[in-house]
Amino acid sequence: MDQTLSVTAPARRVRTPSRGAGRRSGARAVRATLAIGVVVVLGMWWFAVPAGFAATPANALTSLGEVSGMVGGFLVCAQVLLIARVPWFETAVGLDKLVSWHRSLGASVLFLIVAHVLFLVLGGELLDKNPPWNEFVSILQSYPDMLTALIGTIAFLVVGLSSARLIRTKLSYEVWYWLHVTTYVSIFLTFFHQLSGGAHFVSAPVNRILWIALYLGTAAAVLTWRFILPTLDAWRGRMRVAAVVSESEGVNSVWLTGPRIEQLGVRAGNFLLFRFLSWGHLGTAHPYSVSAVPANGHLRITVGSIGDHSSRLPSLKTGSLVFAEGPFGRFTADRASRERILLIAGGAGIGPIRALAEELVRRGARPVVLYRARSARHLALLGELQAMPGVTVIPLVGRRSELGYDPLDVEPLRHLIPDLHNWEAFICGPEGMGQRAVASLRALRMPNRFIHREELSMS
Structure with a gap:
């Protein structure tokens, strides 16, 4: 460090900043949509709430439990939709920001789930004069579909805790990935008790229809844009391993080839989700950035050996089939x-x-x-x-x-x-x-x- 750096600037700018303004307006639109959704849910609760919803401490706590459960149920759907790769969301905001919002919403969802259970138990404890544990058991026995809801709630909490920084660093990507896949099962398990035991749905048919539409719409979006269309695209754009090259200590490049590889629209800085049809790689798809954009029928990724999946890349055999989903990212x-x-x-x-x-x-x-x-x-x-x-x-x-x-x-x-x-x-x-x-x-x-x-x- 014995001298400073002098760099001659290029003669022109690299781009105009108009895209940033579009992203900001898109982000505001998505935030407004989520806010309107929360207001609608609160309205559903308000118009179905009984007159004495806060007449006693027991009633007030029970009402808090009910509204926290409804808002939490809506935010679960919102959290899933943010990473369901819905084109409007990704165009309006960008995948990187959607992932960040998804993570942030996770903490709110966990808080609301815990509040839902806690307030209902405390409200019932005051009303029935039962100890907390007895009241918890009583709720499980008195309302339909509560056992499956309990299993789903526990699964939610496990998934949420697995994303905490301290725990996440100790889990392999594969374990963390499959834990998160159980989120879909958790949503399914907790859905039915909302309709069969929720006071704001049992006696309010409009609320019931809106709630079913919300969950069916979320499921349809996930199936369409996260599974069906990506699977079809991955099959049409399937690749094969052309070569594996050691670049330095702990870093390897994988060259991929395929007849449609230059039609993927990959830009410098993008990443894709790669699933290698080879032993040790079948269970999960991993995000890897491109280090050489498609040219002459070839694409290259360069990967550090930092986990089970990436450490096994040098063992890939030439000709192994590869499915890729993407491209993603705005590091361009x-x-x-x-x-x-x-x-x-x-x-x-x-x-x-x-x-x-x-x-x-x-x-x-x-x-x-x-x-x-x-x-x-x-x-x-x-x-x-x-x-x-x-x-x-x-x-x-x-x-x-x-x-x-x-x-x-x-x-x-x-x-x-x-x-x-x-x-x-x-x-x-x-x-x-x-x-x-x-x-x-x-x-x-x-x-x-x-x-x-x-x-x-x-x-």
Whole structure:
């Protein structure tokens, strides 16, 4: 770090910012739709609530339990619809933001489910003068479909807890994925007790019809856009493994080929869900970014060995059948709106960064790539990046314990590029590295709207 970096800006901007305005208006429209849905549910509860719904503490607690259950039931459907790949949602908001909203709603749903059970038990305890456990058992025995509802509720709680950061880091992707698949079973198990035991549905036929329509519509959307259409598209666009190449220590590339591979519409920075029809890969589909966009009938992904699935990729045999769903993601060159572009990569994040650098050069930009790695042995695809005309590559090699500092801290970045507040950044790599880079760029006064991070999750 003995000199600062001087980069000549391109003669033109990479894009106009109109797409961002469209995304913001789309996000507002989706938020408004969800808010209207909650208001409708509250209206359903209000017009069916008895006159003495808050006459006593017992009645008030029971009413709170009922309304929390209804709002929670609606938000469960909303949470599922956000990641059901409904075209209107994805066009209006973008998949990355939908995934974030899905996660945020999860905490609200868990809270409402717990509140629903807790308030009903407390209300019944005050009314019947029973201890809490006896009242809980009494509710199970007194209302129809309660046993299946209990099983579904427990499954909901397990799925919710599995997404907590502390627990999620200890679960393999495969275990976490199949736990989340049980959410559909949980919704089915808890649905019937709402109609057969819910006071606002038993005596209110309009509410009953609206509730059935909500759940049937959600199920139809999931079946159509998450299963039927993706399966048909995956079959039509099926690929085969052309080669598996070791790029560096712990990083491998998989070359894929197929007759329709260039018709997928994959752009630099996109990711797809890949399901390899090979032993050890059948159970789940995993999101992997492209490191080389389709050309001459071939597509490449570059993957770090960080889990059971990715660690088994080197054992794939040439000719293995592959189904891909997508493309997804907005980590693409058309989001760039400034002349000076910084790309920050770490680990297998070099794959999408490499593809993005190539696309930006094609658009007339001259990106700078900061490549963070523990050692020179981990610098995958470095030669390809260095061979790209117009790309400046700066390897940042070494563990923090060895260097005595983090190369992505504020001062090292300021030394490399003094005017970062005038730049735009794309970041892809391990979560800790990404958080560090974002914090440093913000401290160097780069506006948040010009900082883009990759999102590889579909759940």
